[in-house]
Amino acid sequence: MNKLExxxxxxxxxxxxxxxxNISPASGFRSRCEFGYRNGSYTMVSNGxxxxxxxxxxxxxxxxxxxxxxxxxxxxxxxxxxKLFQVNFRANNLNKIIVxxxxxxxxxxxxxxxxxxIAKDLKIEIVLRSKKKLLCTSNExxxxxxxxxxxxxxxxxxxxxxxxxxxxxxxxVNLVESxxxxxxxxxxxxxxxxxxxxxxxxxxxxxxxxENNRKSMMCLDMAISKNNISNxxxxxxxxxxxxxxxxxxxxxxxxxxxxxxxxFSHLLLDPPRSGLTDDVISLVNRFENVIYISxxxxxxxxxxxxxxxxKISKIEFFDQFVNTNHLxxxxxxxx
Numbered sequence: 001m002n003k004l005e006x007x008x009x010x011x012x013x014x015x016x017x018x019x020x021x022n023i024s025p026a027s028g029f030r031s032r033c034e035f036g037y038r039n040g041s042y043t044m045v046s047n048g049x050x051x052x053x054x055x056x057x058x059x060x061x062x063x064x065x066x067x068x069x070x071x072x073x074x075x076x077x078x079x080x081x082x083k084l085f086q087v088n089f090r091a092n093n094l095n096k097i098i099v100x101x102x103x104x105x106x107x108x109x110x111x112x113x114x115x116x117x118i119a120k121d122l123k124i125e126i127v128l129r130s131k132k133k134l135l136c137t138s139n140e141x142x143x144x145x146x147x148x149x150x151x152x153x154x155x156x157x158x159x160x161x162x163x164x165x166x167x168x169x170x171x172x173v174n175l176v177e178s179x180x181x182x183x184x185x186x187x188x189x190x191x192x193x194x195x196x197x198x199x200x201x202x203x204x205x206x207x208x209x210x211e212n213n214r215k216s217m218m219c220l221d222m223a224i225s226k227n228n229i230s231n232x233x234x235x236x237x238x239x240x241x242x243x244x245x246x247x248x249x250x251x252x253x254x255x256x257x258x259x260x261x262x263x264f265s266h267l268l269l270d271p272p273r274s275g276l277t278d279d280v281i282s283l284v285n286r287f288e289n290v291i292y293i294s295x296x297x298x299x300x301x302x303x304x305x306x307x308x309x310x311k312i313s314k315i316e317f318f319d320q321f322v323n324t325n326h327l328x329x330x331x332x333x334x335x
Contacts, residue, residue: 003297003327007317010301011329015312024167026322027057028064032164033089040075042067042087060091060166066122070099073118080114088158092144093166100127100158107135127158141219143226148173152198153226155219161192165320172318172330173199176268176291179314179332180204184265187287189239189280193219194232196268196293201229208262209234210242233257239280246286265289275299281306290333300329309335 004021011019033056036043041052055067066089074080074087086102101115107128112135115126119137128135144154144162148170156162163169176196183204191197191209193216201207209232211217217236224232235253237245245251245259267287269276273296276284284290284307294300304312310333318328 007297010297014304021317023319029165030059031091031166033059035087037084037087062091063089098125098142103130106130155222157215160216168318168320184263186266187264188268190270192216194223201232207232210237243283276303292331294329
């Protein structure tokens, strides 16, 4: 049974109509890639086994082209090669790349000087990371233009979650926007860098976004400024704290905002693969309209079985990672 059949079988008790599947190109789609580095080569795990590679056809063409050139530079430099154990790549639609070199030694000024020379030669930015230390050749922040129906800018760093498929993100944003009817205010959990917060701010009166990652909050703040948005407020709150704030508890991190003063018509959830906790399920039940974006059909179906007051009004599959078992679900749940 393939992943599409499996996913449909998981949700057919909640939704019996055919489900549209958005298919990604089979190569060149990954704008975010992470590799081990060993014996002078990139490594990844395939079928439970470590494999050595020089490039990756699934990666954004800029990343795939850069990989062998960068490994030659690394291997020619004892300083760069010594105790290097991971190399991360991020590319944007503006032909910029940030590479993160992650070490089992403390990064220092000497290593930064060597990296800066290579960054200049390859026309990239390099971030050096070791335990509790980060150095960069110029800027650790990557600006991204999302070419959806209404284009907008986002920001990311190597330490933030960012949707990796450059073809699927605009489609997902466009679909979520199409879900919205009779909007008032939006509450968003797991907002990340603002992939949905930013475009949805054009539809809702006000948006309140929450996220635990400090770097994601920094990137969201930059995107709010870049896109000239004035109706998004945000705070680094856990889901439990959001529940308490909804009942009137004040946190210093809310900076005077009172969630009880909002008129929330919609809730947006984009949780990790583990899905929703029972505390979040309790919070969800306060809302009439819930946009649920899931990267795990198994936990999505589990959560639906607990949300007994809701039905799936709209749903589509996004095959972000062709020829793997991964599948993204974008849906609208309504009471």
